[in-house]
Amino acid sequence: MADPERVMGPRGGWRDLRVxxxxxxxxxEARVVCSALALEPEASPDGSRFGSSGGRWVWNFGGSRAGSLDRQVLDLVSAVRPNAEGVRALVRAGHAVSVDIAGTAETGSGMSVPPALLEALATLDLPLGFTCLSGAGEPANDPMSWLDE
Structure with missing residues (x-):
């Protein structure tokens, strides 16, 4: 489990974490993704939520599940790892597949991911991204965002 003192910055930690x-x-197409991951399109397993819009499909382990970062990461890893071949098939079909950790942060707040969680995520061999939302729920303006272009 993550040590709360190490997860937070000088002004507290990220809130409302979602993995x-x-x-x-x-x-x-959502049905293709669900098929590759052996999911039923109408039912979310274990209380997780998934949905799609505009060329993007998301399997969310946060939100109503509202578990700790540790719990959400471990739930995602244990759900995705058995379907690794399906994930590879999606990548071969030209889709981008990644893990995203998102949360609400204020200026000066911080969040770190313990090495054990990074190790668990590494077993999926997928890119890891972080989405920082402002208090209004909008992506924070990042003066370095031009680096991603």
Missing amino acids: ALVVAGEGL
């Missing part, structure tokens, strides 16, 4: 598997790509 998700994200699949994106042109012409993405």
Whole structure:
């Protein structure tokens, strides 16, 4: 489990953490993703939520599940790892597949991911991204965002 003192910055930690598997790509169809991951499109397993819009499909382990970062990461890893071949098939089909950790942060707040969780995520061999939302729930303006272009 993450040590709360190490997860927070000088002004506290990120709030409302959400860990998700994200699949994106042109012409993405939710039924294809659900099939690759052996999911029933109408039912969310274990209380997690998934949905899609605009070429993006998200399997969210946060939100109403509202578990700790540790719990959400371990739930995601244990749900996705058995379907590793399906994930690889999505990548071969040209879709981008990644894990995203998102939360609300204020200036000066911080969040770190303990090495044990990073190790668990590394077993999926997927890119890891972080989405920082402002208090209003909007992506924070990042003066370094031009680096991603």
